[in-house]
Structure formats: C-alpha cells, structure tokens
Amino acid sequence: MMIRTAALQLHVKPGDTVENFNKAAGCIREAAAKGADLIVLPELPITGYGLTEENYHSLAEAFSGSLITSFQELARELQTVLVVPFAEKYESRLFISAAIIERTGSLLSVYRKSFLWGNEKRIFSSGKKCYKPVETSLGKIGILICADAEFPEPSRLLALQGADLIVVPSVWSLEAESRWDIQLPARALDNTVFVMGVNTVHEGSCGKSKFVRPDGAVLKEAPRDGESLLIEDLDFTIIKNIRKAVPYLQDLPASFYNFPLIENNPEN
Template identity: 60%
Template structure:
C-alpha cells in the first residue's frame, strides 16, 4: 500500500512566490496525513495563459532554484515529489516535470512531448522518450497533460513495468469530457494506475483523480475547489487485474518494437 497525494491548486498567473508558498503548504499537509508520493499540477508556479516573454521569467535549469528547493522539502518530509516546472535550454523552453526521491535526489526530468494548441507557439516539444522511473514507492512514469491523449506513450511505459502513470495537467473545462474518458482508458488499456493532477479555476476543470488498473475511478477531487486528494494505493491490484483482464499477455508481440523491454510486473 502506498498513500499518494494529488495537489489540486489554483495557479495564479505570474505570482510565482505566492503559488510556491501555497504548494509547499499543501505538500506539507499531505505529508502530515501520511502521503509518500505527492504530485503538483502542470505549470503550477506560473499559471497557463501567459506570453512567451512571461514564461521566460519562470524558465530555469533542472537544478535551478525551484527544483533545488523541492529537493530539500522531499528530504525533510521523506516523500517522493513530482514537480512540474518551466525548463530552459538555450533559446528553448519546455514544459517539464522533475521526479525527486525521498532522500532529495533528482531522479530525472521529463519534457512534455505533445504540445496542445497555443503551447506550440511558446514551448518546444520534448523528445518522445518514455521511460519507467524506479522509486522508493514503486515504478512510475510521467506524462504531461496532452501526452495522455495518445495511447502509445502509456503502452510503452506499461511494457517497461510502470505501475503508476502520473499526469500533471492544466485541463480545460471545454475538454472535461476527454479528461473523464482518457485517464480511465489509459489505465484499463494497460492495467496500470493512472493519477491525473489538474489545476482549478483559471478555466480548468479540476477533477484530479486516481484510476485503478481496471479503469474504475477510485477517488476524485471537486471541479471548482483547491483540494488535496489522498488515497492508499494497493499495488497488488495490478497483478490481480492482469489475471482477470490479460490485455498485455494477449497482446500481439509482433506489434511491439524489438527494442521494447519485456514487461515486468
């Protein structure tokens, strides 16, 4: 059993310090309630509807001030943190997410690979490399927002032994029905847990949720409130679901690139 926490918060545009203070407060509260894996939403520090020039202000290296701060917090609270940030490299900026172990080690940084709408005028897409991340709370994979709308990244992660796919997002109200469809679909397709972590207000639909490997929504946040979603995730349910629903066992292996690692669950 692993207690997870999704931090559903309002990201106030351009108010990085205020957003950071709130994020730390909510993370600390989640940890005090026993959470061992805590996830922030996409672009939580900056807000979403900004210009390229405004996003440039928030750009930093993976070991910049924001991630360095949360490395200290992860160690102090003994929790694994998934912290999205605006990553800069040369003249490019990316929507990225850092995964920090409970000892403060930066395990990896993932760049969003499928940009949506206006994002294409601001950000550079990351390379489409999807890799399982072994952590002290299990094998996780990170996809960001629109990445979860494509079946292939989730399948690649599942075939590498990912137990939980984490999807930090800024998911809009007009696209709410897709949020409700895509997360359960990716979970059931691959018989893995999926955790969608959304912002709220500013045009977002909220409804952060944890979906079981059988596609059932186990817990969901409100549409219009800041909320700390908490749940004791039973990883043994993956093996049980795969016995009942053997999608991956029955998959035509001829369709899988030979370079894909064998599944390990």
C-alpha cells in the same frame, strides 16, 4: 505494496510565482503530515499557464536551478517522493517539464512534455517522444503531462516497461472535460495500471483530479471548481490479479510495437 499518494489540485495564479510556490510548499507539508509517500503537483504549478513567451523566458529555470533545489530540500526534509512540473529553460529553449525527486532529495529524472497543445507550440519545444518509467523507492512511476495522455501509445509503452502507476499532471480545460473523464480511465484499463490525474482549477480548468484503478474504476475524484488535497492508498499488488482477469498486456506483447525506447536524458 501499499502507497499513500496525494494529488494537489490547486488554483495557480498566472505569473504569481511567490504565492504559487508558498501555496504548493504548504500543501506538500499538509500532505506529508497526512502520511503521503508520493505527492504530485499539477502542470506548471509555479508560473501558471497561458503566459506570454517573454514571461516564460523570464520565469523559467534550469532543472539545476533554485526552484527544483528548493523542492529537493523539501522532499529530503519530509521524506516524500515528489513530482514537480515546472517551466524549464534549457539553453534558448523552453519546455513544460516535470522533476521526479526521491525522498532522499536526489533528482531522479526530468521528463519533458512531448505532445504540445494549441498555443503551447508557439512558446515551448517538444520533449523527446520517449517514455520510460522512473524507478523510485515506491515502485516504477511513469510520467505524462496533460496532452501526452490523450494518445494511447505513451501509456502502453510505460506499462510494457513495468510502470505500476502513471501520473498525469495537467492544466485540463473545461471544454475538454469529457475527454478527461474518458481518457484517464481508458489509459488505466487498456494498460492495467493505476493512473493519477492531477489538474488545476479556475482559469478555465475543469478540476476533477482523480485516482483510477487498473480496471478503469475511479477510486476518488476531486470537485470541478475547488482546490483539493486528494489522498488515496494504492495497493500495487492488485495489478497482478487484475492482469489475470484482463490479460491485455499478455495478449498484445511488447514485440507488437516497433518504437525506439531512447533514454530520456535532460542534457539533450
């Protein structure tokens, strides 16, 4: 199945939610006009990254709030599947989350970042270490947010459950650029799945959003220092052939692992 996918590499201004939303919505419309079936935003594309806890408490929303509702309406209007990360408020806690929205506008799932990095731990709560692909009209899509992709196990669990594509919305730093270049192809090759890394630019981020084939080859990459609408057609049917040539999943089956696969329920 050929899927036209779009990675929106954006400069997100910390705290400027109105400008950030308008930019994100405009870029989604542009990607949809170019035929994108799946459009993915970077990590925290509306609030921005690196704010204070007080700022995030004032700007974060529930997954049932007006922000995600607006993106649901946009997905329905444009008939595209959207992955929209956001600062989520649940009761008294904050999460770095991502909403997966079907082309009908229905909210399929909310994933919460499970491995927090640095100062994030002082502000946000970790999501459950539960990794389950989301069944969409385009195929099974796994979601990891930034540092989640630095560990091999989450990607492997998604692949073992049938993920065709793992998307990684991120705010990935210049200091860690070499890890971005190594780990995304490694996650793709180790699990023989497509990987789509969607990063921000400026504000200390390294850009270089990219699409990676299941054999680890980088198909397309955005620049380090500029906004970019990166579009690539992904053919999920090649996964089967690549897995014949590189039989990692066959040689190391799911029974090797002893991790509980708990339903990732946003109400918990």
